[in-house]
Amino acid sequence: MLSAPSSALHRVLPRQTFTRFLRILLPSFVADRIFPEQRTAYRVHPTSYLDGLRGIAAIIVFFCHYTENNFSALIPSYGLNYDRTSSLVQLPYLRIIFSGRPMVHIFFVISGFVLSYKPVQALHSRDLDKCYTTLASSTFRRAFRLFGPCVVSTFLILCMRQIGWLRPARDTLAEELSKWKGAVMHQITWPWSWDVDLKPAYDIHLWTIPIEFAHSMLLFMVLLMLSRVKLHLRMASVFSLIIYCLACGKWAGFEFLAGLFLAEIFVLKSARERDWDSTDREKAQNSKSGIILKTFQIAIILIGLFIGGWPNFEAEKTPGIRYFHSKTPMPFATMDYLAPQKFWFGISAVFMVWAIGELDSLKRFFEGPLAQYCGRISYAVYICHGPVMDLFQGAVIGRPAVPAHGEQEETDFAAAEGLLPDSGVKSVFGISTTFQITVSWFVGLWLLGPLVIWAADIFWRAVDNPIVNLGKKLEMACLDDSEPSPRSQGYSLAA
Template sequence: MKNERLTWIDGLRGLACILIFTHHFLVSFFPSSYNGDPNTSRMIYGLDVKWANSPLSFIICGNFWVSVFCLVSGLVLGYQIYRAKTTNEVSSMVLKRYPRLCFPLTVVSFAAWIMMQFSLFPTAEVQKLSTSSWIVSAYGDKPSFLQFLNTTFVATWLNGDHTYSPAFWLMNIFLSGSFLAYLLALMTKNRKLLSILVFICFIAFFLYTDALFNFAFTLGVALAYRIFYFEPKKYAKYFGVLFVLVGLYLGGYPSEAYPQGFYLWLGVNVNQRYAPVWQFFHIVGALFLVWGIYCLKPLCTLFSTKLFRFLGKISYAVFLIHCPVIFSWSCFLFLKLYRACGRYMISAAASFLTSTILLILLSTLFQKYVEAPLGNLIKKLDHWLFLSE
């Protein structure tokens, strides 16, 4: 059994958040890179349309990296339970999960609420140029302070209300998936045959009910079980390369564009009784990618370097802040530049570059001066509660 921290997981999570930001930026300014519609193409030679059906589209496929994030979260949370030596450690993890997610989000939501009161999101003007329907999907109202409180502390976590960031629809999935991961890890901790039966039953249930993000969390915990209780086989590195390639290939399956070329044989992207086929492919692709990285020591070493560990450290801040940055600064600068030069590509590229720098800077400050102090406060409260008992 192992007790070391999986530092490479932090690096992978950080990369996933940066690529989710990239995806949302492109959906805002180059929607054809997502939907493959030539009528909304904004790149020369229709490169955005071609990209939508290219195997390289995994780089900017937001749903794939969300799947990676969910699976990795299940892996990390499950691994923490397997490492825990006392029941106090386990109960502390469970009790702290909601405030750890909610308190930093509250700060970002409040900032967005203030900006909404002063109409600081110029998305309507950008939408006329980019034709992206997603860019006008948020920040159009001016909610009251009571609505802000209800949304931030209740609605976001119960039904995925995304008033203060289009990315917040995932927060109820993150919260419920966290408790699911804790439950699965506790049910399978220090068990053998029962663990296999538990994982099979939960996987079958979530596939049958189309709860595919819960399916992703379950796969993450199952992988944590595999990593914690079993040493990697000597021949694992040979499968690692194949697993990574399969994962990236499935991760590039188009979410909205009609599958063509390399993906046509996998099936047609249609919404019928079951969840979209692309979501299933992305989750399975995430499993292959994470498992493949684990099998390849060079990749584990790469994702454990200072750069990726830094990205992992600020990953939650990046996730919380990136949409308000895109809908405010990115749109503002793009409009300024486009009015000055009339060049769409140049304006969007400059906006993306500066937005990336600003996002990393704000996320670093947010992690240091908001997220870390709040985390320390939660630890002190948790310690006080245990002492009072």
């Protein structure tokens, strides 16, 4: 039965329009249950586990920024809180749940893998035309895919600032539009700095987008350059470029090209396994070499998760992490204080992406419905989580009451009730002790998280998907599939 407001809306709007409007506003997994006839079927493909991994990584990025913004006491490594005991969630392995920085490196390795997969498949099938067509299509659509949703989201942030929902704008609308244009042109869509953290205005979390675009173009160029080269020479060339990027301190180039190398390995392995039956596969897994390999891959996952807990500060004091910190090679060891973690995050990301694809249990998890849903909305989560937190975290997380200070006769006396009243989760559970901080963090996450997922789901369907489809339509509209003239054998500028 429809509620009163819904019934009133239903009387105003035609049924079909009302249904479409309601479906847009509801999270897709809720709308699919209410309108099952409109449900979209998603199939699992060979690299679906990478989509699931990217989705879980995007959620962890949100957890990271939520924790850094609201519960900074949980950021140091376990045992390095100087004013209180540490929380259990700060322990190695547990702290991975809000370690967002290594997830960015996983994004880049996955991007290198996924963008390379179809062209590499075509090369292994000796179909150069298909490889070139795929490369041309990916290159044409990449800017729409990456920049389009960011342009829309930052414009929405501008609007929310102007109407006072976010930090009220102090400039006129014309001045704000000029600043927004500058942020779009010289930060969000600025690929010329390669791997410099530009900290874009309107949404600082979009700093990875120009880096993603620039290295996508680098990847396509490398694929094109090596498309006619023999397999072993091509893989040796890519591996050499990977080492060259590390020697130059270019972590993003290393990660994208390592993704290409992993795609080659994946295609080769898939081709070999197509000739196996279930008995051959079982024998290979249960052989001594197979067990050793699985043990090695599990060890890689465990080491990668440990490195993923690398703290933002005082890595040289963190047990275990300080060993990796001391072994950081040049030039990463001296570039800046974040460079050592970028090196180790990149190395562990490459090996973890490879190992997850080899371990059936982990691969099945990332192919499961929860991870796949997170994968579908992953880009929207990355784009939306910052603005949603800015909108709601003040009310949801709040603060404890500030006690009165000073003497009543003094002019600087501030009564707690009038100055900073208590509000939100922090006022209910407190933040005086480590236990209170942990409980407030957990409860706040469960309250704010659904809002982020809901907003991302709507953005995914209302903005992200339509922009992807627009890129495809523009590509098809711009294609020149006409036959060349027999006389000119090419283009003619004659009227």
